[in-house]
Amino acid sequence: MPVLWDSRGNIPALVRLLSASIPRGAESILKNNQLEPILGIFQKLVSSKVNETHGFDLLESVITSFPPAALQSYFVPMLQIMLTRLSNSKTENFSLRFVRFYHLVSARADKGLGADLFISAMDQVQNNVFTQVYLGIILPDTQKLTRPFDRKTAVVSLTKTLTDSAAFVDRYGKKGWALTCEALLKLLINPPVPPAVDDVIPDQDVDDSAFGVGFTQLSTCKKPPRDPYPEISDVKSWVGTYLKEADARHGQRISGFIQERLSPEARGTLVAYMQS
Numbered sequence: 001m002p003v004l005w006d007s008r009g010n011i012p013a014l015v016r017l018l019s020a021s022i023p024r025g026a027e028s029i030l031k032n033n034q035l036e037p038i039l040g041i042f043q044k045l046v047s048s049k050v051n052e053t054h055g056f057d058l059l060e061s062v063i064t065s066f067p068p069a070a071l072q073s074y075f076v077p078m079l080q081i082m083l084t085r086l087s088n089s090k091t092e093n094f095s096l097r098f099v100r101f102y103h104l105v106s107a108r109a110d111k112g113l114g115a116d117l118f119i120s121a122m123d124q125v126q127n128n129v130f131t132q133v134y135l136g137i138i139l140p141d142t143q144k145l146t147r148p149f150d151r152k153t154a155v156v157s158l159t160k161t162l163t164d165s166a167a168f169v170d171r172y173g174k175k176g177w178a179l180t181c182e183a184l185l186k187l188l189i190n191p192p193v194p195p196a197v198d199d200v201i202p203d204q205d206v207d208d209s210a211f212g213v214g215f216t217q218l219s220t221c222k223k224p225p226r227d228p229y230p231e232i233s234d235v236k237s238w239v240g241t242y243l244k245e246a247d248a249r250h251g252q253r254i255s256g257f258i259q260e261r262l263s264p265e266a267r268g269t270l271v272a273y274m275q276s
Contacts, residue, residue, distance in 0.1 A: 005044060008051075015045070015054040019061040026065045038062060039074055043081055049091055056097040063104060068112035075121040083125060086137065099141045100150050106157035107228075115157070115165045131172070139183050151192035153228055155235050158184040163246035163254060174261045181262060184239070185269055191235045240273035247274070 004010055018038065022029065029035055039062065046055030059078070063071070082098055106115040122130040142158075145151050161168055161180050168177050232238045247254035258267055 005041060011045065011051055011054055015058050019057055022061045023065045030066065030070055035062070035066065035070065036074075039078070042078075046081060046085065046094075049089070049094075052085075052091070052094050053097065056101060059101065060104060063101075063108075063113075068117070075117070076124045079118075079121050080125050083122075083129065083133070086133070095137055095141050096144060099138050100145065100153070102138055103142070103150070103154045103157035106161060107153050109160050109164055115161045116167050119165075119167050131176075134176075135179070139179060142183055143186055147225075148192040149225060149227055151187055152232065152235060155184065155187050155192065155239065156229060156232070158187070159239050159242055162257075163243060163250070169253070177257055178261045178263075178266070181266060181270065185266055188236055188239065188273075236273060237276065240276050243270070244274045 004014060018041070022038070029038070038058070042055050042059045042062070044055075045051040045058065048055075082101075085094055086098065102118060105113045105118050108114065109116075119130045122133070142154050145154055158180055162177065162184065168180060243254055258270055262270065
């Protein structure tokens with residue numbers, strides 16, 4: 001009901017309620033053709049600096065709950081909306097949430113998503129725009145991610161890009177592969193570990209007049225921080241093992257790239273991970 005979303009005081013609670021419902025009702029939502037209206041809500045929220053965080057929260061729930069085939073026709077319009085914001089009215093928070101969204105998609109190559117799907121959708125918005133966005137926003141802002149689970153997802157994303165992305169093997173060649181590897185190694189200098197305390201950014205104060213008197217957090221639907229990859233306890237060890245297994249899977253292609261495309265220092269560090 002659009003009228004409910006016109007009150008800023010409703011939005012935090014509505015997003016929480018909808019985000020909590022989507023994983024449980026994904027099949028029903030698809031059957032009743034309700035996915036597109038939900039993405040319409042994302043579009044409305046993310047167009048506003050005040051509500052952009054809530055828009056991305058909703059989108060992440062969608063991406064992790066629906067099969068890629070159901071989302072395929074929506075990726076291009078979603079990215080058009082994001083690129084418009086990045087071009088016309090970018091905020092630091094929007095950039096970081098966009099980078100977090102990229103890594104969420106890129107890290108899920110085994111689930112039908114991945115970096116190549118993201119690049120393909122970006123090409124449909126504007127040919128070769130991914131290069132500019134990757135070099136200017138994704139790689140530098142990845143290092144600004146502070147939450148351990150976001151950094152862990154970025155580690156998985158960059159590792160899978162190095163091993164399995166066709167675009168980074170052929171299209172972006174030596175430079176793109178090397179820069180991706182350098183970004184991964186920077187993350188591993190201080191590898192992400194599970195947080196000892198709740199890593200959720202504190203909610204807006206209930207008395208904040210910006211939301212009006214009707215603001216409520218809807219604490220019963222508060223989503224606790226969740227490790228997206230609980231099976232990875234030691235990220236350095238996982239990276240080394242994953243690279244080694246991918247190297248065998250691709251006929252020693254990774255070893256060749258390490259020798260051809262990396263500086264001596266980066267080469268030594270990555271080889272050490274793979275041998276440990």
